[in-house]
Amino acid sequence: MAILLFFGTFILAYVVWTASSIFRNYQIARRIGLPIIISPVSTLNPFWILLWRGFPAILSLKHLPFGLGTWARCTSMGWAFQDKHKLHDEIGPIFTLVTPAANELTIADPEAAHAVLARRKDYIKPAIMYEQLNVFGRNLNTVEGEDWQRHRRLTAPSFNEKTSSLVWEEARRQATSMVSLWAQKGSQGTTEVVADTATLALHVLTCAGFGETYSFNEGVSQVAKGHEMTYRDSLSLCLANIITFAIIPKRYLSLSFFPRKLRTLGQAVQEFQQYMEEILARERNSGAKGRSETPNLMSALVKASDEDSQAKESGRHSKLGLTDEEIFGNLFAYNLAGHETTANTVAYALVLLAAHPHYQDWVREEIMQVQKTSAEEYGASFPQLQRCLAVMYETLRLYGSIVFIPRAASLESQVLVNRGGTDIVLPPSTSVNLNVQALHTDPKTWGSDSLSWRPSRWFTDSSGGAPSMDKPTGQTFIPLPKGSFIPWADGPRVCPGQKFAQVEFVAVLNTLLGTHRVKPVLETGQTEEDGRKALLGMVDDSAIFAITLQMNQPRKVALQWETL
Secondary structure (H helix, E strand, C coil): CHHHHHHHHHHHHHHHHHHHHHHHHHHHHHHHCCCEEECCCCCCCHHHHHHHHHCHHHHHHHHCHHHCCHHHHCCCCCHHHHHCCHHHHHHCCEEEEECCCCEEEEECCHHHHHHHHHCCCCEECCHHHHHHHHCCCCCCCCCCHHHHHHHHHHHHHHCCHHHHHHHHHHHHHHHHHHHHHHHCCHHHCECCHHHHHHHHHHHHHHHHHHCCCCCCCCHHHCCCCCCCCCHHHHHHHHHHCHHHHHCCCHHHCCCCCCCHHHHHHHHHHHHHHHHHHHHHHHHHHHHHCCCCCCCCHHHHHHHHHHHHHHHHHCCCCCCCCCCHHHHHHHHHHHHHHHHHHHHHHHHHHHHHHHHCHHHHHHHHHHHHHHHHHCCCCHHHHHHHCHHHHHHHHHHHHHHCCCCEEEEEECCCCEEEECCCCCEEEECCCCEEEEEHHHHCCCHHHHCCCCCCCCHHHHECCCCCCCCCCCCCCCCCECCCCCCCCCECECHHHCCCCHHHHHHHHHHHHHHHHHHEEEEECCCCCCCHHHHHHHHHHHHHCEEEECCEEEECCCCCCCEEEEEC
16 A cells, blocks of 8 residues: 555656646747647656657557647657658747757757857757767767867868878778679679678778778678677677667676676677777877878877877876877767768668669769769869769758757857747757758758659759759759758858768769669569669668667668679
């Protein structure tokens, strides 16, 4: 009886707290003056996250009549990918989600989104959303203020034209080996597109970022001496379980009483930490021997670390360099941004191209013309391969790794102006979520076919239907409203690896489609249209894993690569 009384009291207290908190936040939301959705749970409530992940059927509450379940449409991670722009079509480009914990603004207005990203001091990254990225140390993604300026100043210069040239050459080398392996499988095809593009992207990163060069079939996919896990597997486990780090500190993951899955994650953390320490040691040893090598991300970080050490030895407090922990933090952040996100984009694009063979012809036409008139080096080819870049943009528009960008208003009230010119006054510390997926599928920006994958839309000479074939090069990209396309964010905190990713993607596509054609492997009785629908179904069946969008069943349809 006492236990029942205790639980009854607890539940009653929770209901009273929830109701009073919602009422208080609702009064604040009314003063903001935007459409309001009331939710009994916060999107970051750990119990709610465990509940909808364990019992997805609970999200069917969104079908309740009279709008009573609208909150269930926008409180699960990655909801925006499935919903696209629908919710904003119904209630407006900006709305306030009132929860017991806080009010959350969701923005699908380009002008307002641009303002949020442009004013980095007024709209900061919420610590609660980014803390798990500090698992190996503070980094460019997680710091603010002067610390951010220091990290940016020390890491951004390594993303230069020399690096782009190196990325181009290494991506082409890796892609040549990868497509050769795929073509050897013949009519059986390959179901390892996602895994193989991840290996390719990781090899490009280790080459251009850390000065480590591997063949496609070796390197990070092989267990190094002194290790029990490969570099790739240890990194992949850390990335796949990144949310766990926000709940359980990494130092506790290896405790013997934890489940085996958590202990394996603990081992992965230790293995990846060791790999990073070895990379750092090799770079320092290389610098001590006076080797003249191409500057890379790692050499820039080591130089910054040495400045910090020298300052401490001389008794000065340095705000110029980076600690070793900050180096490891940035290495992990760049592995996330430069490996998983780029690999996902390449994989999605290849599946979509297999489903749209006319776009393969469209891209190949440009590749052939560029090869006739230019050398295959980065400087001569990359600027002309605009259709390859358009394929990347269109893939990121619909299947970008990040479906929303979280921010929080600073400790002072902020005034935000939307596309209609209306001033919106936000109370201090208001949570702000930029709905990237909705911005990328807004019919006002992208037209009535905003949900269709059509790379030719990126050019001013594109018709509304079939892709233009009459101007392989020299086409002009369409002008877009600021804030309407933000796969790399925007403003001062735009991703410094944007050019890195673009060069890598274009180099891979140029290599693959210049020599091969891809198509789905058809099951018995399937038509080409059946195969196309199966591929589109595979990419549409995607969800957020950890923090990035990924296909749920990437091996469902095999891809056959034919040599031209």
